[in-house]
Amino acid sequence: MIKTDAADPLALDPAELRSVLGHFCTGVTVITAHDGDQPHGFACQSFVSLSLDPPYVSFCPARTSTSWPRLRDAGDLCINVLAHDQGELCRGFSVSGADKFAGVDWAPGANGAPAVNGVIARVEATVEHEHDAGDHTIVIARVTRLEALRDERPLLFYKGKFGSFAD
Numbered sequence: 489m490i491k492t493d494a495a496d497p498l499a500l501d502p503a504e505l506r507s508v509l510g511h512f513c514t515g516v517t518v519i520t521a522h523d524g525d526q527p528h529g530f531a532c533q534s535f536v537s538l539s540l541d542p543p544y545v546s547f548c549p550a551r552t553s554t555s556w557p558r559l560r561d562a563g564d565l566c567i568n569v570l571a572h573d574q575g576e577l578c579r580g581f582s583v584s585g586a587d588k589f590a591g592v593d594w595a596p597g598a599n600g601a602p603a604v605n606g607v608i609a610r611v612e613a614t615v616e617h618e619h620d621a622g623d624h625t626i627v628i629a630r631v632t633r634l635e636a637l638r639d640e641r642p643l644l645f646y647k648g649k650f651g652s653f654a655d
C-alpha cells in the first residue's frame with residue numbers, strides 16, 4: 489500500500505513510489521549521439537513507441553542527466569535496443585561521468601550517432617519536441633531510419649533488476 493504523509497495526505501513517499509512503479513517491466517535502450525568530437529549516451533528504460541503517422545518515439549531523460557543536453561544539441565540520435573546479454577553494457581551506460589564508451593564495440597550509424605554492436609534493434613531519430621515533466625523531460629523524436637538486427641531475446645528491467653524471457 490502507498491504510504492502518505494499524515495501532515496499532507498497527498499504527498500507520496502518517493503521510495504514507495506519508485507518501488508511500486510518498478511513492478512512495471514520494460515525493455516532497455518542505450519540512447520546515443522555524436523557531437524563531432526566524442527560520443528555520448530545513457531541507459532534509458534522510458535523509451536516508447538509513440539506515433540506511426542508521423543513516426544514518433546519518446547523517452548524521458550532526468551533533469552540531472554549530463555548526457556541529455558549533449559544529445560539534444562547533437563539532434564540526431566540512435567536508440568539501441570539491448571539484447572538479454574547486454575546487462576553489463578547497460579550498467580556502464582548508467583554511470584554519470586564515466587567513460588561510457590570504453591570497451592564498447594560501436595560504429596557511427598547512418599545519421600552519425602553511435603550504433604552499438606550486438607543490439608536487437610536500432611532506431612535513428614531526430615529530436616523534434618521537448619516538454620517539461622517534473623524532474624524529467626518528455627522528448628519526442630521523429631524516426632528517420634530503423635532496423636531489426638539479432639533474432640534474440642530482449643534485456644528486461646523489472647523491480648530494479650535485469651532479466652529476460654525464458655526460452
Ligand SMILES: Cc1cc2nc3c(=O)[nH]c(=O)nc-3n(C[C@H](O)[C@H](O)[C@H](O)COP(=O)(O)O)c2cc1C
Nearest residue numbers: 530531532533534548549550553554555581582584
Ligand atoms: C535500466 C536502466 C534504465 C534507466 N532509464 C532511465 C531513463 O529512462 N531516464 C533517465 O533519465 N535515466 C535512466 N537511467 C539512468 C541513466 O542511465 C543515468 O542516470 C545516466 O546514465 C546518468 O549519466 P549522464 O549524467 O551521463 O546522463 C536508467 C538506468 C538504468 C540502469
